[in-house]
Amino acid sequence: MTQILEKISSIDNELSKRFIALDPGGYFIIYLEREDKLICAEYFTNVINEQGLAADPETGEIIACEGEVERTFEKVYKGRTAKELCVKIFEEIKPCPVTMLDHAAYLGREFIRAEIALINGTDYIQD
Template structure:
């Protein structure tokens, strides 16, 4: 399987249904000038339709566009490993599902790759 086929497979897998973590979600981005990867955690509830909703308003959280909520935790690090250690080896309960933990590891590695290569990072 070549690079194009792997990319197509990943794009297809990104369209699957996923169960959302009731502990919340993360926005990940990079800052090339500071050479840092940033993570912001936002708490959420899950409604009867399986949608993430704002715990204060009960309104669904949009998946596209700018986030106007305030995060309850902001982390930055120089590498994916540094952030994973900070996130998973401290006494934090911000990730309660294995698939969410695996997703974060993949995304942090992609963010680090983009930072290293000087290319744009867009969270999947």
């Protein structure tokens, strides 16, 4: 079993290094509220500049992938399960804030990972 988990982890780590296009609809910061047993996703707007980088729509400043960024989210979505959160974001919000299918697939995977961490009491770190 350990070998299988190591292989899966190795595959996912390699795939995390690939280039992905940024969603002009915005991005999400995912975290857990363990006390309330919730998966949370803060939604932020952005624009994609000519270089393909995410920028703050108000200031035009590049949004760094690492380090701390001082921005205010537009909305926080919360759900008890990955499925509940997906229904809220992808089915109930019109227009949907996610404009790219690969971004939607990524969020679904991350919400499942967050749900598993919530159930198991383990740390969740967004990929």
